[in-house]
Structures are given as structure tokens and as C-alpha cells.
Amino acid sequence: MSHTPFILGSYLVGTVVLLWAALAPVINKRGLLRQLKARQARMEKTQ
Amino acid sequence: MNRLYLFFHKTGSPPWFYKYSGYLIPWLWAGFLLLTAIGLYLGLLVAPADYQQGESVRIMYLHVPAAWMSMMIYGLMAIWGFIALVWRIRIMEVLIISSAPIGAAFTLIALVSGSLWGRPTWGTYWVWDARLTSELVLLFLYFGVIALYNSFDEPRKAARAASLLSIVGAINLPIIHFSVLWWNTLHQGSSIGTSGNSIHPSMLWPLLYMAVAFKLYYGANLLSRARLRLLTQDHRKRWVQDLLTKESS
Amino acid sequence: MSRQTSPTAFAALLRRDFLLAYRRRAELLQPLLFLLVVTTLFPLGVGPSPQLLANIAPGVIWIAALLATVLSLDSLFRSDYEDGTLEQMILSGQPLALIALARTVAHWLVAGLPIVLLSPLLALWMNLPAEGMSILIKSLIIGTPVLSLIGAIGGALTVSLKRGGQLLSLLVFPLYVPLLILATNAVSSSVAGLPYTGQLGLMVAGLIGSLTLAPFATAAALKLSLS
Numbered sequence: 029m030s031h032t033p034f035i036l037g038s039y040l041v042g043t044v045v046l047l048w049a050a051l052a053p054v055i056n057k058r059g060l061l062r063q064l065k066a067r068q069a070r071m072e073k074t075q
Numbered sequence: 076m077n078r079l080y081l082f083f084h085k086t087g088s089p090p091w092f093y094k095y096s097g098y099l100i101p102w103l104w105a106g107f108l109l110l111t112a113i114g115l116y117l118g119l120l121v122a123p124a125d126y127q128q129g130e131s132v133r134i135m136y137l138h139v140p141a142a143w144m145s146m147m148i149y150g151l152m153a154i155w156g157f158i159a160l161v162w163r164i165r166i167m168e169v170l171i172i173s174s175a176p177i178g179a180a181f182t183l184i185a186l187v188s189g190s191l192w193g194r195p196t197w198g199t200y201w202v203w204d205a206r207l208t209s210e211l212v213l214l215f216l217y218f219g220v221i222a223l224y225n226s227f228d229e230p231r232k233a234a235r236a237a238s239l240l241s242i243v244g245a246i247n248l249p250i251i252h253f254s255v256l257w258w259n260t261l262h263q264g265s266s267i268g269t270s271g272n273s274i275h276p277s278m279l280w281p282l283l284y285m286a287v288a289f290k291l292y293y294g295a296n297l298l299s300r301a302r303l304r305l306l307t308q309d310h311r312k313r314w315v316q317d318l319l320t321k322e323s324s
Numbered sequence: 325m326s327r328q329t330s331p332t333a334f335a336a337l338l339r340r341d342f343l344l345a346y347r348r349r350a351e352l353l354q355p356l357l358f359l360l361v362v363t364t365l366f367p368l369g370v371g372p373s374p375q376l377l378a379n380i381a382p383g384v385i386w387i388a389a390l391l392a393t394v395l396s397l398d399s400l401f402r403s404d405y406e407d408g409t410l411e412q413m414i415l416s417g418q419p420l421a422l423i424a425l426a427r428t429v430a431h432w433l434v435a436g437l438p439i440v441l442l443s444p445l446l447a448l449w450m451n452l453p454a455e456g457m458s459i460l461i462k463s464l465i466i467g468t469p470v471l472s473l474i475g476a477i478g479g480a481l482t483v484s485l486k487r488g489g490q491l492l493s494l495l496v497f498p499l500y501v502p503l504l505i506l507a508t509n510a511v512s513s514s515v516a517g518l519p520y521t522g523q524l525g526l527m528v529a530g531l532i533g534s535l536t537l538a539p540f541a542t543a544a545a546l547k548l549s550l551s
Contacts, residue, residue, distance in 0.1 A: 031129055031130040031131040031133075031195045032130065034131060034134065034191045034192065034194055034195050035119075035130065035131065035133050035134055037191050038134045038137055038138070038187060038188035038191040038192065039134075039137055041184065041187045041188065041191075042137045042141070042184045042187075042188060045180050045183055045184050045187075046180065046184070046292065048180075049176060049177055049180040049296060050292070050295075050296055050299075052176075052300075053296070053299045053300045053302075053303045054299065056303055057299075057302070057303045057306065060303065060306055060307060060310070061306075061319070061322075064306075064310055064315070064319055065319055068316070068319055068320070160544070212498050212501055215494065215497070215498045216498050218494060219491075219494050219495045219498065222491055222494055222495075223481060223482075223491060223495060226482070226485050226488075226491055227484075227485070232548065232551060235548050236481050236545070236548055236549075239477075239481065239541065239544055239545055239548065240481060240495060242541075243477055243499070243541055244498070244499070246537070247498075247499050247502070250502045250530075251498070251499075251501050251502055254501065254502035254505045254506065255501070255505065257505070258505040258509065
């Protein structure tokens with residue numbers, strides 16, 4: 029049996045999981061900052 | 076003494092932590108990418124195939140460092156948790172809960188790569204092998220910490236509950252590991268292990284490069300997760316507001 | 325107000341817990357009935373072959389005991405937490421670990437001991453060979469207190485949560501793994517005519533270890549839940 033698909037498969041899974049774990053905080057932070065800035069702008073408008 | 080105290084006080088303050096961890100993160104990512112590139116090159120292209128396992132030994136350069144990380148991160152969580160419970164340092168509370176998903180990710184990688192290694196080597200995806208089984212239990216321990224944290228509304232209380240659980244879990248982890256090891260040797264003949272034989276340098280080096288690379292990954296990911304959590308928790312506080320005005324201007 | 329000594333307080337707590345348990349005796353039966361029902365499901369599920377049942381008997385009985393214990397753990401501190409008794413206990417000035425230990429001992433006596441007493445019947449149903457019977461009972465006598473002690477930590481951590489039951493099982497089952505391995509292996513070894521004292525010895529070590537450490541962890545968890 030060829031071992032190549034199993035090797036590639038496991039490295040693929042490793043890449044996907046590590047990428048997901050690394051990108052999750054980046055994406056969430058972007059969303060949070062946008063939200064906070066929008067709120068700040070709203071507050072300034074009302075002042 | 077005074078200076079030391081000041082150091083701890085500063086490091087423990089969220090704005091200081093936020094500022095300086097931001098400088099550190101790019102360097103950690105760069106180191107991770109560099110070492111991973113070297114490790115993968117050595118492991119996938121340079122290192123020879125194993126005479127017993129054949130080409131599938133190349134999975135080990137992913138599997139073994141990931142398994143090491145999964146245990147190391149749980150141990151570190153217990154240390155962060157201990158500091159958080161005893162000295163009530165908030166950064167530590169943030170660190171412990173930011174570590175849990177990363178540890179779970181490495182555990183998942185160790186499980187999947189181990190089972191993909193098992194298919195060509197043992198002929199089946201899942202064997203109740205000692206290492207795989209204790210990794211599985213470890214994954215449940217991580218899920219327990221995350222689930223417990225998410226069940227509380229108040230973040231500081233949640234973090235202290237998670238700290239306590241990870242300390243209890245870390246005391247149990249070696250016991251679980253050795254009991255599973257012992258259980259396994261009783262139930263099945265010795266499977267093809269990688270231990271015992273002395274490992275050839277051409278296989279050891281990629282392993283070490285990957286292990287250090289994963290540690291840098293943990294550092295970078297931990298810091299960026301911790302920063303996000305601090306922002307979320309402190310979004311009404313002064314320093315976050317200042318940060319926002321500085322960034323938008 | 326005169327301050328009670330710790331042994332008196334311990335005895336008073338135990339007495340109170342027994343009284344409460346006695347008044348709610350119908351509720352106490354539920355985990356035991358659960359144990360019986362779960363054990364009954366196994367022969368129905370895997371077939372009535374005596375040899376097969378004998379092989380899986382230690383595991384089935386022990387897993388049923390784990391499930392029954394976890395079911396009863398959720399209510400371990402809950403009523404005391406909800407009616408404020410727990411806060412009063414902390415204010416009493418007695419060490420919280422002692423209070424936690426008293427509660428755990430009471431839990432074992434009303435939830436763990438009945439499992440031990442019921443186990444011969446379960447062993448009979450599961451066709452466990454006679455040699456294994458006494459070891460099964462011994463392993464349960466040593467092991468069920470550990471279940472209560474470790475489980476109390478989980479119970480204390482989840483007491484302030486509205487729906488703690490499923491979370492509790494996720495928290496404590498991984499911690500029960502070593503005990504399950506040792507206990508079931510001791511029973512199977514004795515059936516196979518192999519030595520089993522080592523496993524029982526390790527279980528006793530686990531009992532002593534958890535007896536000294538777990539009450540402190542439970543106390544810390546209780547304090548945290550009340551903060």
C-alpha cells in the first residue's frame with residue numbers, strides 16, 4: 029500500500045487545524061474592533 | 076525586591092501586556108514559519124524512510140511534536156491556573172483559557188495523524204493503542220475545561236473554575252497516562268512501537284525543529300488569543316478607548 | 325456562642341445529612357434503580373451468552389456504578405447551595421475542607437455503599453464466576469469512595485450553574501479512567517487465576533491520595549462557586 033496519501037492527509041489536517049486556530053483570533057479581533065469603533069462613532073455623534 | 080514587584084505589577088497590567096505582546100507576536104510567527112520550513116524539508120525530503128514503518132514514518136514529524144505540545148500545554152495551563160488562583164493575576168486567568176483551544180487543536184492533530192499513521196502500519200485507523208487512548212482522554216480533559224469556562228457568565232469566576240479543573244486534571248494526567256499504558260500492555264501484544272530503538276540523527280533533527288516550531292506557534296497564538304480576550308473583557312475601559320482613538324486617527 | 329470542635333462539627337454534619345437523606349429516601353432509590361436498569365440492558369443488547377456476559381461483567385458493573393454515581397453527584401451540594409446553607413457553613417468558621425469531607429462521606433454512605441451492597445446481585449445477573457465476586461466487592465468498596473471524592477470536586481465546581489448535569493459527567497469521567505482500568509482488571513485477573521493484589525494496592529493508594537487532596541480541591545471549588 030502506498031503511504032503517500034496518509035502522509036499528505038495527516039499534514040493537510042495539521043495545516044488546516046493550525047491555520048484555523050491561528051486565524052480565529054485574527055478574524056474575531058477584526059470583528060470586535062469594527063464593532064467597538066462603530067460604537068465609539070455613535071457615542072461621539074450623540075455628544 | 077521593589078523592582079521585581081514593579082515588574083510583576085507591570086506585566087500583570089492589561090495595557091502593558093497588550094502593547095508589548097503586540098511587538099513580540101510577529102517575531103514568533105516568523106520563527107515558527109522558518110523552523111517549520113526547515114523541519115518539513117528535513118523530515119519530508121531529506122530523512123530516509125524507516126526500515127520497519129517505511130515512508131509512513133514521516134507522519135511522526137507531525138504526530139510526535141503535536142503530542143508533546145498537547146501534554147505541555149495542559150501542564151502549562153495548570154501552572155497558569157495555580158498562579159491565577161493564588162495571586163489572582165488577571166493575565167494568567169486570560170492565558171489559561173486562551174491556552175485551552177490551542178492545546179485541543181494539537182491534541183486533535185496528534186489523534187488524527189496517529190490514526191492516519193495506523194492505517195498503513197497496523198492496517199486499521201483506530202487501535203486502542205496506549206498513546207492514542209491517552210490522547211483521547213486528554214482531548215476530553217481539554218473539552219471539559221473549555222465547557223466549564225463557557226458555562227459561567229462572569230469571566231473571572233469562569234477562569235478560576237477552569238484553573239482549578241486544570242490543576243486537578245494535571246495531577247491526574249500522569250496517572251491516566253500510566254494506567255492506560257499498563258492497561259494496553261495487558262490487552263494486546265506489543266504493537267510496533269517507535270520507542271526502544273535509538274533514533275538516528277537524520278530523523279531526530281526534523282523532530283526537534285518541528286517541536287521548537289510548535290512551541291513558537293503556541294507562543295504566538297496564545298498571545299494573540301490573550302490580546303483578543305483582554306480587548307473583549309475590557310472594551311469599556313479607558314485603555315481600550317484610548318487605543319481605538321489612536322488607531323482611527 | 326461557643327465554637328464547636330472540628331470532630332463534633334463533622335459528626336453534626338453527618339447526622340444532618342443522614343436525616344436529610346432519610347427524609348428523601350424515595351429519591352435515594354433512583355440511582356440504584358438506574359444501576360439495575362442499565363445492567364439489565366446489557367444482556368438484552370449483546371445477547372444472553374453466559375460466556376460473553378462473564379467476560380464483560382466487571383466492566384459493565386463498574387461502568388454502571390460510575391454512571392449511577394455521577395447521577396447522584398449533581399444534587400450533592402445543590403440544595404445546600406440554593407437555600408443558603410452552604411454560606412452558613414462557611415461562616416461557621418469550621419475549615420471548609422472538613423465540611424466538604426463530611427458531605428462526601430455522607431454521599432458515599434448513601435450512594436456508594438448501596439452500590440456495593442447491590443453488586444452481588446448484578447454479578448449474578450452478569451454471570452460473573454464465583455472467584456470474581458469477592459474481588460468485585462472489594463474493588464467497589466475501595467473504589468466507590470474515590471468516585472465520591474473526585475466527583476465532589478466536579479459537583480462543587482458546577483453547583484452554581486443552572487444545568488450542571490451533563491457538564492459534570494464531561495468533567496469527571498476522564499478523571500475516573502485510571503480507577504476503572506484498575507478495578508475491572510483486578511476482577512478479570514482474579515477470574516483468570518492471575519494475581520490481582522497489585523491492582524487493589526494501587527486502588528488503595530488512589531483512595532488515600534484522593535482522601536487527602538480531594539477535600540481541599542472541593543473546598544476551593546465551593547468557595548469559588550459562592551464568590
